Amino acid sequence: MAASQADYKDRQFIAVIGDEDSVTGLLLAGIGHVTSPPDSQKNFLVVDGKTETSAIEAAFESFTTQRKDIGIVLINQHVADKIRYRIDTYTAAFPTILEIPSKEHPYDPEKDSVLRRVRRLFGE
Amino acid sequence: MDQDHIDGLLERYLYLLHDYTSLREELTALQTGMYRNIARANFAAERGMRFGQDYYDDRMQACRRLYISCQSRGQTQSPSESQNRKSPVVLSGITTSFAVINPAATVKDSEADVEASNLNPPPSSETEAEAESVGQAAIKPTNIEAPSVPNPSSGTGIDAQRERNARAPVGECTDSPPPMAKKGTAASQKPNDPLRWFGLLAPMPLREAQAQGVRAVEQVIPRLASLNAEMAAVEIEVRRARKRRAKADAGASRLPLHGE
Numbered sequence: 001m002a003a004s005q006a007d008y009k010d011r012q013f014i015a016v017i018g019d020e021d022s023v024t025g026l027l028l029a030g031i032g033h034v035t036s037p038p039d040s041q042k043n044f045l046v047v048d049g050k051t052e053t054s055a056i057e058a059a060f061e062s063f064t065t066q067r068k069d070i071g072i073v074l075i076n077q078h079v080a081d082k083i084r085y086r087i088d089t090y091t092a093a094f095p096t097i098l099e100i101p102s103k104e105h106p107y108d109p110e111k112d113s114v115l116r117r118v119r120r121l122f123g124e
Numbered sequence: 125m126d127q128d129h130i131d132g133l134l135e136r137y138l139y140l141l142h143d144y145t146s147l148r149e150e151l152t153a154l155q156t157g158m159y160r161n162i163a164r165a166n167f168a169a170e171r172g173m174r175f176g177q178d179y180y181d182d183r184m185q186a187c188r189r190l191y192i193s194c195q196s197r198g199q200t201q202s203p204s205e206s207q208n209r210k211s212p213v214v215l216s217g218i219t220t221s222f223a224v225i226n227p228a229a230t231v232k233d234s235e236a237d238v239e240a241s242n243l244n245p246p247p248s249s250e251t252e253a254e255a256e257s258v259g260q261a262a263i264k265p266t267n268i269e270a271p272s273v274p275n276p277s278s279g280t281g282i283d284a285q286r287e288r289n290a291r292a293p294v295g296e297c298t299d300s301p302p303p304m305a306k307k308g309t310a311a312s313q314k315p316n317d318p319l320r321w322f323g324l325l326a327p328m329p330l331r332e333a334q335a336q337g338v339r340a341v342e343q344v345i346p347r348l349a350s351l352n353a354e355m356a357a358v359e360i361e362v363r364r365a366r367k368r369r370a371k372a373d374a375g376a377s378r379l380p381l382h383g384e
Contacts, residue, residue: 012189014224014341020176025158028318028330029337030226033186043186046177071190071222072349093220094192096349100151103159107152109145114352118141121359 008094011071015043015063015095017056018076021103026074043070053082060086063095070095077112078105087113126369130362137358144351147344154340161333168327175330179321187316188341191223220353222346228316 014031016023023046026032035041045051045059060083063073077099080087090097101107109115165175196218319326319334 008192008194008220011192013186014188014190014345021159021162022155024176025155025162025333025337026341027180027184028334029341030187030316030318031224031341032180032184032318034182034184040182071192072345074345093353096222096352098345098348098352101155103163107148109148112148114144114355117355117359118137121137121362 007068008071010069011094013043013070014072014074015067015070016074017045017059017063017079018047018074018100019079019102019104020046020048022076022100041067043067047076047079057083057086064090064092064097072096072098074098074100076100076102076105077108078102081111126365126372130365130369133358133362133365137355137362140351140355140358144348144355147348147351151340151344151348154336154344158333158336158340161329161336164329165327165333168329175322181318181321184318184321185316187228188224188226188338190346191225193221193223195219195221219357220350222349222353224342224346226342 013033014026016026016031018026023044027044031043033043041062043063045056047056056079060073060075063070071094073095075087075097079102080099087097087099097113099107099112162175166173169175319330322330
């Protein structure tokens, strides 16, 4: 219990993986953080047409596994689709993954991992 | 007995699901407004300028931070805090709640409280009588005592922080010093408002986008994360209860066989 408490107490940042407008809007709200040098790790990744899936996966891995200061990972739903296998097999309590809509891809409840869990619970 | 318990859990789960879907709608509406405002700002900007990653500050520091609290829960819990719902459900395990706080606003708020109490010291019966005689009664008891009286409905932890954040101006972030070293350090307070990345005179649509982003980050996203955690906990409870019921059913069906 003590270990898990220490685990969540340090998680004070919200990370974002998304398109430029999503990231800009959320950074305007004041959640952006760059750690002190020499690491200078950002807690966001701007994804555009040229971003490789491996880069998205690496950022997801970094935010969820390597970094211990992130409590929520926000990810655009269309970006999450690219690494769906990673999202669906992610079961840790912290950080929490939340899929958010983007400018060009509206929120689709069919793909939402929480609503898929609901369907599983009710046996569909 | 088991069936009633499962029904109670599922009822609670459906209420949580309802809250989740309504929060989702709220988040979608906020984000739609945010995207529209960013698009308007980009449209009205000088030729070639785009409010995006080219202007991000590489040394940015988060001025809204997450606060996670976990409480073990073994007691009866009412299905909802806000609505009158029947059949309380017993849940075991841990309740996780998320909140986003603006430490600068919290510090300012506490400073304001301290200053208020310094300006208006708590009235003793003598000073009260004196003040009344001078005619200052209007600024006394309620204003002074309000910060110190615990509000049972708001709670002390996350709810109180949310209230403070709600009172703080939108988008205002300062790298505030610790509360101990506050006097004479006003000049050292470095403005950390992300709007400054885009120049001193940020366009109005961008300010509106910021306000919507702040609302999403402070009021919707932490509640969604908390609901997600709570729904996961109820799911585990339901599965356990179903397993217990299945075992009980299997045991009951075996009993007549033993009797024969």
